[in-house]
Amino acid sequence: MSSSAKSPPPGIGMSRRGFLKSMSVSAVATTLTTTVATGAATLATATRTAAHDDAPPQLIQGLTPLTLTVNGNDHTVLAEPRWTLLHVLRECLGITSPKPGCERGECGSCTVLVDGVARYACLMLALEAQGKSIETVEGLMHGEALGPVQQAFLEEDALQCGYCTPGQIMAAEALLRHQPDPTLEEIRVGMSGNLCRCGAYRHILTAVAAAAIKKKS
Amino acid sequence: MADSGYFDPVSPLIQPARPGEAPHPWGHTTLIGQRIPRVDAYERVSGAAVFPSDVQLPGMLHAAILHCPYAHAIVRRLETTRAKALPGVRDIITAETPEAKISWPYGEGYAPPLFDTQLRFEGEEVAAVAAETPWQAWDAVRALEVQFDERPAAVAERLALTEKAPNVHPGGNLARPIQTYARGDLGKGLAEAAVVLSGSFRTASQLHIPLERHGCVAMWDGDGLTVWESTQGVFPVQEQLAAVLGLPLTRVRVRGGYVGGGFGSKLQTSKYAVIAAILARRTGRPVKLFLSREQTMLSMGLRPAAIMEMQLAAKGDGSLTATSLSVLASGGAYGGAGSALVDWLAKDLYRCPNVRTELTDVMLHSQPARPFRAPGYPQGAWALEQMMDRLADALGMDPVALRLQNIPTVSQARDGSPAYTTTGLKACLEEGAAAFGWQESRQRTAAQPATFTTRRGVGMAACNWLVGGGFPPATVVLKLLGDGSIILNMGASDIGGGTKTIMAMVAAEELGVTLDRIHIEHADTATTQYATASGGSKTVPTEAPAVREAAQELKRQLLGWAAEELGVKAEALRYEGASIVVINHQEKKGKSPKRIAVTNLARLRQQRVAMGVGHKRANPKNKAICPFGAQFCEVEVNTLTGEVRVVRFLACHESGRVMNRLTYDCQVHGGVVMGTGFALTEARILDAASGKLCNRNLHDYKLPTMLDVATQTVSLPLKLPDDAANSAGAKGLGEPVVVPTAPAIANAVADALRPWQVRCTATPITPAALLQALAAAKEA
Numbered sequence A: 001m002s003s004s005a006k007s008p009p010p011g012i013g014m015s016r017r018g019f020l021k022s023m024s025v026s027a028v029a030t031t032l033t034t035t036v037a038t039g040a041a042t043l044a045t046a047t048r049t050a051a052h053d054d055a056p057p058q059l060i061q062g063l064t065p066l067t068l069t070v071n072g073n074d075h076t077v078l079a080e081p082r083w084t085l086l087h088v089l090r091e092c093l094g095i096t097s098p099k100p101g102c103e104r105g106e107c108g109s110c111t112v113l114v115d116g117v118a119r120y121a122c123l124m125l126a127l128e129a130q131g132k133s134i135e136t137v138e139g140l141m142h143g144e145a146l147g148p149v150q151q152a153f154l155e156e157d158a159l160q161c162g163y164c165t166p167g168q169i170m171a172a173e174a175l176l177r178h179q180p181d182p183t184l185e186e187i188r189v190g191m192s193g194n195l196c197r198c199g200a201y202r203h204i205l206t207a208v209a210a211a212a213i214k215k216k217s
Numbered sequence B: 001m002a003d004s005g006y007f008d009p010v011s012p013l014i015q016p017a018r019p020g021e022a023p024h025p026w027g028h029t030t031l032i033g034q035r036i037p038r039v040d041a042y043e044r045v046s047g048a049a050v051f052p053s054d055v056q057l058p059g060m061l062h063a064a065i066l067h068c069p070y071a072h073a074i075v076r077r078l079e080t081t082r083a084k085a086l087p088g089v090r091d092i093i094t095a096e097t098p099e100a101k102i103s104w105p106y107g108e109g110y111a112p113p114l115f116d117t118q119l120r121f122e123g124e125e126v127a128a129v130a131a132e133t134p135w136q137a138w139d140a141v142r143a144l145e146v147q148f149d150e151r152p153a154a155v156a157e158r159l160a161l162t163e164k165a166p167n168v169h170p171g172g173n174l175a176r177p178i179q180t181y182a183r184g185d186l187g188k189g190l191a192e193a194a195v196v197l198s199g200s201f202r203t204a205s206q207l208h209i210p211l212e213r214h215g216c217v218a219m220w221d222g223d224g225l226t227v228w229e230s231t232q233g234v235f236p237v238q239e240q241l242a243a244v245l246g247l248p249l250t251r252v253r254v255r256g257g258y259v260g261g262g263f264g265s266k267l268q269t270s271k272y273a274v275i276a277a278i279l280a281r282r283t284g285r286p287v288k289l290f291l292s293r294e295q296t297m298l299s300m301g302l303r304p305a306a307i308m309e310m311q312l313a314a315k316g317d318g319s320l321t322a323t324s325l326s327v328l329a330s331g332g333a334y335g336g337a338g339s340a341l342v343d344w345l346a347k348d349l350y351r352c353p354n355v356r357t358e359l360t361d362v363m364l365h366s367q368p369a370r371p372f373r374a375p376g377y378p379q380g381a382w383a384l385e386q387m388m389d390r391l392a393d394a395l396g397m398d399p400v401a402l403r404l405q406n407i408p409t410v411s412q413a414r415d416g417s418p419a420y421t422t423t424g425l426k427a428c429l430e431e432g433a434a435a436f437g438w439q440e441s442r443q444r445t446a447a448q449p450a451t452f453t454t455r456r457g458v459g460m461a462a463c464n465w466l467v468g469g470g471f472p473p474a475t476v477v478l479k480l481l482g483d484g485s486i487i488l489n490m491g492a493s494d495i496g497g498g499t500k501t502i503m504a505m506v507a508a509e510e511l512g513v514t515l516d517r518i519h520i521e522h523a524d525t526a527t528t529q530y531a532t533a534s535g536g537s538k539t540v541p542t543e544a545p546a547v548r549e550a551a552q553e554l555k556r557q558l559l560g561w562a563a564e565e566l567g568v569k570a571e572a573l574r575y576e577g578a579s580i581v582v583i584n585h586q587e588k589k590g591k592s593p594k595r596i597a598v599t600n601l602a603r604l605r606q607q608r609v610a611m612g613v614g615h616k617r618a619n620p621k622n623k624a625i626c627p628f629g630a631q632f633c634e635v636e637v638n639t640l641t642g643e644v645r646v647v648r649f650l651a652c653h654e655s656g657r658v659m660n661r662l663t664y665d666c667q668v669h670g671g672v673v674m675g676t677g678f679a680l681t682e683a684r685i686l687d688a689a690s691g692k693l694c695n696r697n698l699h700d701y702k703l704p705t706m707l708d709v710a711t712q713t714v715s716l717p718l719k720l721p722d723d724a725a726n727s728a729g730a731k732g733l734g735e736p737v738v739v740p741t742a743p744a745i746a747n748a749v750a751d752a753l754r755p756w757q758v759r760c761t762a763t764p765i766t767p768a769a770l771l772q773a774l775a776a777a778k779e780a
C-alpha cells in the first residue's frame, strides 16, 4: 500500500478514494512490468487516476452492484468492494481463462486487457474496472475460430501445461497492438511479465513473432 | 482420403503380429516424428480447457487452511468462536473435529494425526475453514485464535546432526542408516591415478512452483466422493484417499483432466484433498480448496539441498580410476531420503572401476521433500560435471575429449552391470560439440585478454537418466465407432509433455486414421484405465507401447470379421486403414483388389463398436534402458557486476525415437529453462535462527523469465530408435533435459573466469556469489 493512501475511518475500511489512490501506485507498477514496451500504457493509467481523484470520496461496503464490460458484453454482478477483477471474472462470470497463479501480481497468468493494456487482473479491483473495456482470450476468438495470436501459439507449440497460456496470449496481444512490428528484444521485454514454469519461452518468442505476421494478413 | 478420416500412409500400415506377440517395430512412419501441434492446443489457447482450479459446482463452498507459522511449535489452544461467527463461514475443522481424527501417512513409518498438536514445519496444517467465498474463508482463517508455543528448530543439515540440535522426532535426527555403495577398490584407484582432485559442492533447495497451485474440488453424492484434483496421476490419489477415508475404490472418483504443471510435486496425495473431503461431507456442499502460493511454497515439496564432497582420479590419458562422493541432504520433517539418487551419475555416467559413495539423510523442521524432475540428478551432476572439467584442466585435456575417454557400454551402478539397450552418450557429445562449434568457441574464449570485464565462456555437461523405458502397468483401450472414428481411453495425465498428442499420433499411425477423428478420454478413475502417475519421464515409453498393442488387437479383430465376411483366411487380408484388402487379389485377377470398407463390415454395422485393449509389456531382462544427453552453452559474465547472462544453449539429447519433434523441442527448451533457474536464480532461503522461509513469493523466489534465458537455444535430437526398449522405440525425455544444464553453465562461468581460476561451487550463482568468489581468487 502506498503511503499516500488516507487512513480509513475507524471500523469502516478504506475509503474508495484512498483505496483507488493506493491502487494506482501498484497499477502503474504492474503496467510497467507487463508492458514495458508500450509507453502509452503508463500514460493511460495516470490519466484515469487523475479523473477519479476529482470525484468526491465515496464509501462502499458489503455486496454492491457493479457492471463490467467483458469482451464487449455488459455484465452486472453483486460484488464486495475488495473483490479483484480476477475473482469476479472467474467466480461470478465463469470466465476462467485468466488463471490465478499467485494473486499478488508476480506471475502474469491472470493477464487481461483493460482498455487495450495488459493488466494483472489479480491486482485490479473489480470496482476499478467498471466503465472499462476488459478483454480475455475468449474475446480474441471469432466464434469457434482462434484469433491470430492464439493460432500462432497453437502452431508453434508455445505451451506445455497451458496454465500460463491465456495470460501469455493476452500479454502478446497487448504488445502487438502497441507495437505491430516488434523486434525479438521487444518481444522478450514485453513478455517478461509472464512466468512460464514449463519454460516454453523459446516457442513463445517464435509464436509472438509469427503472430505479428499473422495479424497483418 | 482426408474426408474419409483416413490418410494415405507413406509406407503400408503395419499388420498385426500374431496374438500374444509384440507389435513389429515401426519402419517408416507417417506421423510419428513429425512436428504436429498438440491435439488439445485449441482448448489450451482458447480458454476452454477446464483445469481443476477452474471447476465450479452449484452451491460450492471455498475452503482455506490455517498453517503453522513456525518451523517447530506446539498448539496450546485453538479458539474458533470468533471465526465461526463471521459472515459466510459454514464449517471449521480442527484437531478436535471427530471426522478429522484420522492419521496422515507421510510414509517412512510416520503417521501423525491429520491436524497434529505438535507441528514440525512451517506450513503444516492446523485447521481449515469452509465459507461461501474464498475471501470469507481467509477472513475466518485470520480470525482463528491460536496459541502457538514456538520451539527451537533444526534447520541446517550439518547442525541438525550435532548433539545439541533439537530433535524433529525422538531418537535423533538421522533419518535412516547411512547408505554406502562401493565397487572395486577406491584406494587402488587413487594410487594408480596421475591426477587426484577433490572438491566441495552445494546445491540449494529448489521449489517446484507449478503455476497452477495445488488443490482440489471435493463433492459427495451419498456415500460416493468425487474429487477434481490438480494431479499428475489420478489413480494414486484415488488409492490414498480411499485408504485414508476407509472407502472402497468404487466410492472414490478422482478426475484430473488438465493440470497446470507439477514437476513431481503433484505425484502424491496431499492433506488438502482429505480436508476438502471432510469439509464437503460435513457441510453437504461441494468444497473447493486451493492453497495460496505461499502455502504451496511452504508445504508442497522441494528438491532438497545437497552438500557434497567429491573425489575424482584419472590416469594421464583421462581414464577414470576412482570416484568418491559423499552427500548430506534432508527429506524434511518426516523421514524420507533427501539424498536419494544424488550419487547415481557418479556411479553410472562414466566408466570407472573403483567407486565409493555415501549418503547421509537428516531430518529437519522443514516440509517433506517431494520428487522433483529427475530427483537427485541435477545435484549430483552439479558436482560430477564440474569435477570432470577440473580434471580436464588438470590433465590438459578438452572436457569433451575427457568424457569421450570414459564412455561406458553397461550400466555400472546396476546389479550385474547390464548393457544399455542403446546409448547415445558418445554421439550426443560428438554431434553436440560439432553443432555448437565447441572447439572454435573454446579457442575464442581462451583468446580473451584478462583485462576484459565483459567476458565470454563456454561450458558443457552430460547426463543419463534412470528409467528411460517405462514399465508396467498401463492399460489402454481403443474403440472404433461405426463411422470409423476412434476413442482412445487411457488413465494417464498429460502434464504438459504432450502425452495426449503423442498417444493420438501412435493410434493414428497404427490405424491410418486422421488425428481429428480421435477423441481422447483420460485421467479419470471412473472412466479410464489404470495408469501410474505421470512422472519419471516414463509416460511415453509406458503408454505408447500399450496404445500400439491396443491398436494391434483392434486390427486383428477387424481382420477376423472381414475374413468371415469375405470367406477367406485372415492371413490373406491386409489392414489399410479405411478398408481391408484381399492380398494378391489384384495380381491374380488383373483388376482392382477386392476390398471392404471397415465401416461396411457387417459385424461393425451391427455392433456399432469394435474394441482393442493393450497393456505395457515387461521390459527386456538384463538390459538397462536409459536416455542420454549433452548440453553446451555460452555465457557472458560481467566481472564488475557479477552478472551472468546465458547467451546460447545447445541441447543434444538421445531419448530413442523422437515421437513429435514439436513437443520434443518444447520439452528440451523447458528443461534448459528450469536448469538455468537452478544454476542462477533459484534458492529456498530459510532463516537460520527461526527456520522460517524468507522468500515466500515469486518476487523473492526468482523463477527465470523470458529475459533470463538464452534467446539462441537449439534442440538437436539424436534420433536413435530403441526397438529393444519397447515397441515404440522411445525413451523418456522430460527429466534428462534438466540435468546437465546447471553444471554446463557453471563450467562456462569458470571458462569465462579462467585467468583467475574461479569456480562457483554453490547454486545459485548470484552476482554476489560470483563477485565474492572472484574477489577471493584475486586475493589468493
Ligand code: FES
Residues within 6 Å of the ligand: A099, A100, A101, A102, A103, A104, A105, A106, A107, A108, A109, A110, A111, A120, A121, A122, A123
Ligand atoms: S495471479 Fe495475477 S499476477 Fe499472478
Ligand code: FES
Residues within 6 Å of the ligand: A159, A160, A161, A162, A163, A164, A165, A195, A196, A197, A198, A199, A200, B211, B260, B261, B496
Ligand atoms: S505452459 Fe506451463 S506454465 Fe507455461
